Amino acid sequence: CSVCGKGTISEKLRSTNKAILVQGGKSQGLPGEQECLPCLIGSYSAEPGSMECSLCAVGSYGSLKGLSECSVCGNGTISEKLRSTNKAIMVQGEEEWVAYQGAVSFDACGCREGTRMDASGECVLCGEGIKCDGSGKVKVLKGFFTGADSPGSVFKCFGDARRCPGGPPGTCAPGRDNETIACISCSSGLSPGDDGACKPCSSGNSAVFSVAIIVSILAIAVLYIFLRNEGQDGKAQNEAFLIATVAIGQCVGVSQQLSIFGQLKVNWGSPFSEVLEFFSLLAFNMEWLTVSCLARFSPLQMYSARVFLVLLFFIVACCIHLLYVALRKKFADGLEISVLVRVMGNLMMIFFISVAGAILAPFRCYTHPNGIRTVQEFGGVLCNSDGEYQKMLIVAGIALIMPVSFFVIASYVTIVELPKRMQKADVAFLKTWSFLYYRYRPGAAVFSVILLLRNVGLVIVPVIPGGAIKVLLIIMILVVSILITAFMLPWRILECNYMEATLLAGVAVLISMGCLFMEDVDGDNVMQVCLALFIAMTLLIFGVFVGGFAKYLLAKHRKPFQYFLCHQKSGAGAFARLLKCELIRMSGVKGKVFVDCDDLQDLTKLFGYVGFDTEHLIILGTKDILTRKWCMGEVTTGRIHNVKTVVVALPDYEPPSETLVEDYQVHVPDVTELAAHGISFAAVQETLRWMRELPTIELPGTLDSKLTKAVCKELVAMHVSPGSMGKNFVQLRNESEDELDKGTRSVNRKAQYNGSKVAILVDYKNMEAVATALVLQLMVSPLVLSSGGMVPYIMTANEEAMPTVQIIVVICSQGCFGNPDIARVLVSSAARSLTVLPIIAEDGFRFPTKDFYDEVLATAGTTGMLGKPSHLAAVVKQVFSEIAVGFNPQGYSASIQDLEVKAKTIAFRLLGGKLKPMSLEDYHPTSPGDFEANSLGLFLPASKSTEAKISESL
Numbered sequence: 001c002s003v004c005g006k007g008t009i010s011e012k013l014r015s016t017n018k019a020i021l022v023q024g025g026k027s028q029g030l031p032g033e034q035e036c037l038p039c040l041i042g043s044y045s046a047e048p049g050s051m052e053c054s055l056c057a058v059g060s061y062g063s064l065k066g067l068s069e070c071s072v073c074g075n076g077t078i079s080e081k082l083r084s085t086n087k088a089i090m091v092q093g094e095e096e097w098v099a100y101q102g103a104v105s106f107d108a109c110g111c112r113e114g115t116r117m118d119a120s121g122e123c124v125l126c127g128e129g130i131k132c133d134g135s136g137k138v139k140v141l142k143g144f145f146t147g148a149d150s151p152g153s154v155f156k157c158f159g160d161a162r163r164c165p166g167g168p169p170g171t172c173a174p175g176r177d178n179e180t181i182a183c184i185s186c187s188s189g190l191s192p193g194d195d196g197a198c199k200p201c202s203s204g205n206s207a208v209f210s211v212a213i214i215v216s217i218l219a220i221a222v223l224y225i226f227l228r229n230e231g232q233d234g235k236a237q238n239e240a241f242l243i244a245t246v247a248i249g250q251c252v253g254v255s256q257q258l259s260i261f262g263q264l265k266v267n268w269g270s271p272f273s274e275v276l277e278f279f280s281l282l283a284f285n286m287e288w289l290t291v292s293c294l295a296r297f298s299p300l301q302m303y304s305a306r307v308f309l310v311l312l313f314f315i316v317a318c319c320i321h322l323l324y325v326a327l328r329k330k331f332a333d334g335l336e337i338s339v340l341v342r343v344m345g346n347l348m349m350i351f352f353i354s355v356a357g358a359i360l361a362p363f364r365c366y367t368h369p370n371g372i373r374t375v376q377e378f379g380g381v382l383c384n385s386d387g388e389y390q391k392m393l394i395v396a397g398i399a400l401i402m403p404v405s406f407f408v409i410a411s412y413v414t415i416v417e418l419p420k421r422m423q424k425a426d427v428a429f430l431k432t433w434s435f436l437y438y439r440y441r442p443g444a445a446v447f448s449v450i451l452l453l454r455n456v457g458l459v460i461v462p463v464i465p466g467g468a469i470k471v472l473l474i475i476m477i478l479v480v481s482i483l484i485t486a487f488m489l490p491w492r493i494l495e496c497n498y499m500e501a502t503l504l505a506g507v508a509v510l511i512s513m514g515c516l517f518m519e520d521v522d523g524d525n526v527m528q529v530c531l532a533l534f535i536a537m538t539l540l541i542f543g544v545f546v547g548g549f550a551k552y553l554l555a556k557h558r559k560p561f562q563y564f565l566c567h568q569k570s571g572a573g574a575f576a577r578l579l580k581c582e583l584i585r586m587s588g589v590k591g592k593v594f595v596d597c598d599d600l601q602d603l604t605k606l607f608g609y610v611g612f613d614t615e616h617l618i619i620l621g622t623k624d625i626l627t628r629k630w631c632m633g634e635v636t637t638g639r640i641h642n643v644k645t646v647v648v649a650l651p652d653y654e655p656p657s658e659t660l661v662e663d664y665q666v667h668v669p670d671v672t673e674l675a676a677h678g679i680s681f682a683a684v685q686e687t688l689r690w691m692r693e694l695p696t697i698e699l700p701g702t703l704d705s706k707l708t709k710a711v712c713k714e715l716v717a718m719h720v721s722p723g724s725m726g727k728n729f730v731q732l733r734n735e736s737e738d739e740l741d742k743g744t745r746s747v748n749r750k751a752q753y754n755g756s757k758v759a760i761l762v763d764y765k766n767m768e769a770v771a772t773a774l775v776l777q778l779m780v781s782p783l784v785l786s787s788g789g790m791v792p793y794i795m796t797a798n799e800e801a802m803p804t805v806q807i808i809v810v811i812c813s814q815g816c817f818g819n820p821d822i823a824r825v826l827v828s829s830a831a832r833s834l835t836v837l838p839i840i841a842e843d844g845f846r847f848p849t850k851d852f853y854d855e856v857l858a859t860a861g862t863t864g865m866l867g868k869p870s871h872l873a874a875v876v877k878q879v880f881s882e883i884a885v886g887f888n889p890q891g892y893s894a895s896i897q898d899l900e901v902k903a904k905t906i907a908f909r910l911l912g913g914k915l916k917p918m919s920l921e922d923y924h925p926t927s928p929g930d931f932e933a934n935s936l937g938l939f940l941p942a943s944k945s946t947e948a949k950i951s952e953s954l
Contacts, residue, residue: 004031008049021049024068038066042102055102059083063105073109082123084112086134097134110136118152128369129154142166145182154369155182158376162196173197184379191290201293209289220316224343246439246496249350254503255279256353263364263376263462264470266514284309284358299378300388306358307399310351317343338432345435348406352452356403356459362392363463407456410436411449418445440490447490454481467518468526471511478508562591563715564614566634571622572650573890574771581778582708588716591615597895607677610634611641618646618715621653626660626688627667633674636687647696648711650767656688664688698731703770707732758792758910759801761825762811768890769813772841775889779899783907790910797821801829807910808836810879812845823872830875835915838884839906843891848876871920878918885909
């Protein structure tokens with residue numbers, strides 16, 4: 001026999017004892033025992049032969065002795081795995097609940113830490129905003145709120161988290177009404193304080209509201225007075241004052257943009273959160289004025305007051321306007337509705353973001369941890385399309401009429417009506433709608449529409465779900481706005497453009513920093529956006545590379561500019577324009593013709609156009625072209641890049657001599673500045689020598705349309721390549737030299753132009769003036785073609801106006817009235833009572849002075865004009881009694897668009913029929929002294945001897 005082992009007992013079997021295993025629910029930890037011990041409460045023995053009982057596991061209990069298994073807490077329920085057995089212990093003087101084994105009763109059953117028991121008895125996860133320690137009680141975290149009767153329904157205290165201090169369910173900051181959602185409202189008689197609590201109302205609260213009303217009325221009154229006095233009696237706007245007003249406007253705009261930040265799900269820290277709260281006043285958030293101390297308003301009433309507050313501003317403006325008109329002007333000019341429209345328009349421009357943002361408040365909903373959505377600005381209203389929320393949507397639909405109609409009207413006036421009214425010089429209309437454009441430079445009025453579009457985008461973004469998407473869209477809107485401002489420079493004062501771009505960049509940085517405090521950041525969406533942006537940038541780089549390479553390959557075969565006209569402005573500016581007009585009309589010219597006024601916006605690209613984008617370089621040779629560094633830079637670039645080059649030599653052109661080449665730096669000291677563009681002085685000298693061998697087309701001393709067309713035909717037909725002048729020399733002849741005699745020319749011209757009602761009178765000795773006349777003829781003729789006989793023709797030397805001519809168009813160039821032919825035609829035209837339209841063709845032209853009379857008397861015997869010498873002076877005075885039109889193709893800024901506008905003006909004057917006829921009887925000077933007194937400042941010197949005596953221009 002042996003001793004029974006542990007977990008067994010000795011049992012008598014007939015004449016001996018037998019060891020048997022201890023049964024479940026019992027144990028025996030000693031050897032050689034005859035009895036087993038039952039498990040105590042809170043423990044169990046599941047297997048036979050147990051040496052000791054095990055404590056009931058966490059989440060189970062044993063309420064009886066001798067158990068083979070423990071009872072599971074919540075056995076058979078859905079949340080069985082979330083059950084636990086918990087008890088309280090003291091740790092450093094504080095009670096903590098911990099899970100333990102060996103529970104002896106059902107009372108120890110509860111839910112695991114991080115879960116809570118709902119009303120149905122099931123354990124559920126705590127969720128965001130509450131803490132479940134296993135005691136069965138819920139502790140609300142700071143910044144969240146749950147009702148005492150529904151501790152599992154968690155609301156987040158959006159905006160000011162201090163109103164929800166946390167603790168037991170139903171806890172709010174002192175003075176807050178815990179019956180409202182997320183402690184959103186103060187109890188009756190209290191107003192929001194600085195620490196989230198509510199404080200008793202005082203007399204100071206009503207004083208703040210009263211001060212706000214008074215300040216608003218005074219601000220509207222100041223705005224009214226300022227707008228009423230602005231531009232009165234033709235006063236110009238003071239630049240410094242305009243900068244100040246624009247700065248104030250941009251400050252208000254940035255403040256309203258900051259108010260939009262408060263609508264994003266960003267936990268702005270102190271003190272920036274207080275700054276945003278203050279600027280929310282500009283978004284018509286009247287809670288800052290503690291209006292709850294004055295009366296108890298429902299969310300619907302408060303919302304309606306916010307969206308229609310601007311109408312109250314309109315009413316105040318109307319009252320101020322009526323008082324002013326009645327008391328100050330006594331209705332002398334009627335109601336002056338235009339002034340009222342201007343004031344209301346400015347108010348709407350100032351508060352457009354505020355109005356639109358306030359209207360869209362019901363669409364900005366916040367989703368709480370419990371899944372319930374409430375209106376951000378009115379946390380007590382559920383976004384559920386029922387009850388008060390539905391009424392808010394109706395009010396929003398009505399109120400949207402204001403910003404939408406304003407945007408539509410402003411866009412229509414700016415884009416459609418404003419150009420028409422400016423052309424008609426409708427001063428009343430322009431003053432009425434000046435709030436749309438007066439801050440911007442001429443031609444940039446459309447920026448007001450762009451500004452409104454930007455504001456619309458900014459107020460719509462907070463409505464879009466997704467925090468990261470909102471920030472991305474706001475940054476994109478701001479970046480695009482910066483680019484538009486940098487590209488357009490729309491503000492009237494340059495400094496205001498810098499200020500606008502800087503402020504927008506600052507706002508973009510602020511919103512970027514706000515990303516660090518965002519609540520709901522979807523990492524997957526953010527990564528997808530980053531990936532999309534990276535792909536877009538990669539595609540952009542690849543597209544630019546492919547486009548540049550393709551452009552390079554295409555330039556090898558066909559370059560953008562078929563002809564590049566290199567010219568010196570004062571010597572051949574008008575002739576260059578004439579050549580371009582004729583070349584682009586020829587069938588043999590497929591590419592573009594480069595003239596700097598039309599095609600050059602960046603001077604640094606000039607030589608690149610010559611070297612890489614030009615097929616043929618045409619040098620318009622004049623007296624001074626060889627001494628112009630930019631012209632020589634163009635020619636040198638063309639030589640270096642083997643651009644086909646030809647010289648069109650005007651009468652005063654002389655090929656560069658060796659003396660000029662050797663002493664070139666003495667004559668043109670600033671030629672060394674070309675070194676910055678990679679052109680050395682030695683390269684310029686080599687170019688000058690190279691120019692002697694270029695193919696040349698030589699022009700005679702006078703110019704006409706046939707000669708111009710002949711030059712263009714030679715340029716198209718001629719193989720332009722460097723060679724000897726002997727092989728490539730063409731000398732053109734004027735049509736007057738090809739005719740047999742003057743009689744034949746006269747017969748031909750009468751047959752061609754008889755019936756014309758408009759003749760162009762020009763100084764044929766001045767080639768640039770003749771070129772101007774030819775350009776004018778080309779551009780005006782299509783505009784007057786529908787009116788029979790109004791197509792102008794150009795008079796030649798020694799030619800009188802055709803019998804059918806009614807209007808003389810005088811091309812006014814320097815010294816033109818010293819030409820005897822001009823004088824004779826003017827006097828004869830006055831004798832026929834023809835009308836006249838003066839055209840200023842040169843920037844250097846000056847209106848006649850009194851010295852002109854002395855010149856007339858001195859040359860009276862040689863002019864050969866009809867009548868007395870004093871007649872010419874009288875006729876010239878009558879010429880300039882008509883308002884002259886500037887048409888200067890040789891000007892530095894004379895683009896084709898500018899010339900087309902001026903050509904339309906000239907056509908309008910020709911067809912308008914309001915030109916006054918000249919007469920020789922209207923002026924009878926009694927003595928030379930009387931003439932001199934009357935003609936002072938009106939007449940031009942007729943020769944170089946008197947040019948030094950030119951007085952200031954009229």
